[in-house]
Amino acid sequence: MTDTEPAPAVRETAEAIATMETRGAATIAAAAAEALAEQAAAAAEADATASDPEAFRASLRAAGRTLRETRPTAVSLPNALRYVLQRMEGETVDALRDSVVDASDAFVRQLDRAQDDLGEVGANRLADGDTVMTHCHSTDALACIEAAVEQGKSISAVVKETRPRQQGHITAEALREMGVPVTLIVDSAARRYLDEVDHVVVGADSIAADGGVINKIGTSGLAVNARERGVPIMTAAQTIKLHPETLTGHTVEIEMRDEDEVIEPGTREAIGEIAVENPAFDVTPPRYMDAIVTEHGQFPPESIVTLMRELFGEGAAEPWAEP
Numbered sequence: 001m002t003d004t005e006p007a008p009a010v011r012e013t014a015e016a017i018a019t020m021e022t023r024g025a026a027t028i029a030a031a032a033a034e035a036l037a038e039q040a041a042a043a044a045e046a047d048a049t050a051s052d053p054e055a056f057r058a059s060l061r062a063a064g065r066t067l068r069e070t071r072p073t074a075v076s077l078p079n080a081l082r083y084v085l086q087r088m089e090g091e092t093v094d095a096l097r098d099s100v101v102d103a104s105d106a107f108v109r110q111l112d113r114a115q116d117d118l119g120e121v122g123a124n125r126l127a128d129g130d131t132v133m134t135h136c137h138s139t140d141a142l143a144c145i146e147a148a149v150e151q152g153k154s155i156s157a158v159v160k161e162t163r164p165r166q167q168g169h170i171t172a173e174a175l176r177e178m179g180v181p182v183t184l185i186v187d188s189a190a191r192r193y194l195d196e197v198d199h200v201v202v203g204a205d206s207i208a209a210d211g212g213v214i215n216k217i218g219t220s221g222l223a224v225n226a227r228e229r230g231v232p233i234m235t236a237a238q239t240i241k242l243h244p245e246t247l248t249g250h251t252v253e254i255e256m257r258d259e260d261e262v263i264e265p266g267t268r269e270a271i272g273e274i275a276v277e278n279p280a281f282d283v284t285p286p287r288y289m290d291a292i293v294t295e296h297g298q299f300p301p302e303s304i305v306t307l308m309r310e311l312f313g314e315g316a317a318e319p320w321a322e323p
């Protein structure tokens with residue numbers, strides 16, 4: 001490891017996030033924070049950094065950049081890096097390492113607590129006997145359903161498979177393990193099944209200052225259909241999903257993924273000039289979302305900016321940036 005080369009554990013985490021072996025905004029955030037702790041432990045031992053606090057700091061920033069470059073849309077990733085790197089302090093390498101490891105642990109604990117707390121808030125929107133519809137796989141959305149089940153409510157679920165990567169299958173399995181009866185449907189069947197559904201529950205990768213919800217592609221169409229059918233829809237999103245840069249007018253980058261997720265591998269030549277596009281996320285305008293459920297309570301999307309200012313009033317620093 002040179003002074004700025006990331007530790008193997010960081011490279012492995014970055015690779016797992018980029019290839020979606022590690023996926024979902026909250027899980028990505030936890031993995032990134034843990035990778036920084038691993039970097040700190042490795043850098044405190046490595047020849048180039050063990051006795052040089054500035055080289056140690058530089059190696060942590062470099063690890064942050066490697067992790068930041070993996071996927072662009074889930075703001076939980078840069079928010080995790082911000083949380084840990086802004087708490088890196090000390091005059092010696094040992095003190096710096098301890099501050100990073102402590103911040104990483106605190107971040108992961110906070111993440112778990114926030115998910116439990118928002119689960120309770122979201123569960124209160126669900127009634128005994130409700131059927132919920134889900135899209136993609138969101139641990140925050142599942143926390144709401146799980147809390148409702150733990151409150152003794154009988155909940156069943158209609159689960160959209162979520163093309164192209166079919167994260168709906170992960171959701172279906174998680175719900176089955178909770179004892180929730182599940183019906184799995186293809187995405188294009190969603191509108192038909194909305195008539196049998198009492199609530200739509202989705203997660204978020206980022207929430208913009210105007211209350212726009214950035215989540216798995218297909219969320220916005222589902223939200224418009226839910227509104228047309230009169231079915232309430234909520235986003236379960238802990239506050240690390242709030243995107244501070246949107247406070248100053250930045251838009252959220254939508255990740256475009258490889259066409260091989262859409263077409264059969266090896267068929268590119270056969271389909272010739274047909275263009276294939278594979279956006280991974282879309283934006284649901286605030287007027288189509290009934291509530292954003294966070295660990296601080298539930299908010300109409302249009303008012304989320306107040307919470308965002310409270311939590312990120314200082315703006316969006318980039319503590320991983322060089323030098």
Ligand SMILES: O=C(COP(=O)(O)O)[C@H](O)[C@H](O)COP(=O)(O)O
Pocket residue numbers: 023024025026027074135136137138139140141167202203204205215216236280
């Ligand atoms: O869109 C996705 C996952 O997309 P991908 O599979 O492309 O990462 C999830 O709904 C959010 O990340 C929220 O998940 P969580 O609530 O677990 O943070």
